[in-house]
Amino acid sequence: MITLGVIGVVAAMTLPSLVNKYQKKVTVERLKKAYSVVSQAIEMSVKDHGDIENWNFDLDSQEFTATYLSPYFQKLVSEKKVSGTEYSKTYVLADGTTFYGWMYKLQNPNVYDRTTFYQIKFDINGEKSPNRLGRDTFIFYIFPRRSTFYNTGKGDCARNVSKAGLYPDGYGYDRGVLLNDSWRGCNKNADDEPPAGHEGKSIIAGAFCTALIMVDGWKIADDYKW
Numbered sequence: 090m091i092t093l094g095v096i097g098v099v100a101a102m103t104l105p106s107l108v109n110k111y112q113k114k115v116t117v118e119r120l121k122k123a124y125s126v127v128s129q130a131i132e133m134s135v136k137d138h139g140d141i142e143n144w145n146f147d148l149d150s151q152e153f154t155a156t157y158l159s160p161y162f163q164k165l166v167s168e169k170k171v172s173g174t175e176y177s178k179t180y181v182l183a184d185g186t187t188f189y190g191w192m193y194k195l196q197n198p199n200v201y202d203r204t205t206f207y208q209i210k211f212d213i214n215g216e217k218s219p220n221r222l223g224r225d226t227f228i229f230y231i232f233p234r235r236s237t238f239y240n241t242g243k244g245d246c247a248r249n250v251s252k253a254g255l256y257p258d259g260y261g262y263d264r265g266v267l268l269n270d271s272w273r274g275c276n277k278n279a280d281d282e283p284p285a286g287h288e289g290k291s292i293i294a295g296a297f298c299t300a301l302i303m304v305d306g307w308k309i310a311d312d313y314k315w
Contacts, residue, residue, distance in 0.1 A: 113309040119213040120227055120299075121307055123186050124255075127209060127229065130161035131255055141253035146192070146205040146233050151178055153207055154190040187212040193241055206239060207231040209255075223275050223298030223314065228258035243293045244272030259300030267301040268312065275301045276314045 131141070134157045138144060144157055159180060180188040191208045209229040212220065220226060228246075230239065235252050238245045248261030259267050268275050273296040295314075302309060309315060 109315070113315065116213060116225065117302060117307055117309060119184060119186055120211065120302065122184060123182065123188070123211045123213065123227075124229065126162060126182060127158070127188075128255060129163065130158050131231070133161040134158065141231065142234050144233065146207065148192070150190050150192040150207075153192055154178065154180075158190070181215070185213075185215045187215045206233060208241075222293065222295030224295070226295075227299040227302075228296055229299065230256050230258065232256055241293075244270065246273065246296065257299040257303055259297035262297065262300065264301070264304055267297040267304065268314070270297055273297045274314075 135141065138157060144153075146153070148156065162180070162182070178190075180190075182188065189210045189212075191210065192205065193208055194205045207230060209231070210226060211229070212226050214225045217225070222228070230246065231254070232239060232247070232250050233253050236250050237248065239247045239250065246258050246260075247256050250256060250260065259273065262270070266274070273293050275298040276294050298313070301313065305313075
């Protein structure tokens, strides 16, 4: 009985850690697959439509997706309209990963160099919770050209983009910034306060987790804000 009790205590202490490691591994593998699916779709689309910098970024989100991406998804199971959200459609991949597309058109073209770009948001477990950035939701972008920065209106989402292509949210930042940036850092604390001088504005905590996972060699490190 004593031996069984000891085994039970040890199991209770180690099981949460094992489950946590497994969840992190699954998260990374699904994110990596989603990134691969989009990367391959872009490569095939370029063959038909030419280089990304020549794509029509003046299209709305749904037209852009239908023209340049969804026909080339090899593992696309379904697509459907979404009501009550900012997205017109959701796309479901074979492993259940849900994909949303959104075209960013910033309001002041005199400030930003080529302000229109396309956001891709993946939810790697579909409609299941927690639906939080850095935990099961991750952001990528298709940028139309090189630029010193791209901004979503909630902080710069990428820096020093060298050419048109697919990039993670947080591209170009060092690891410390990816973890601790006051707007988009990998903290996923929805109750974080905006930086001084921006009171009353929403932040997008956890957005930089996408780049952090890639910077760390496709893994969730011990200091990742899990």
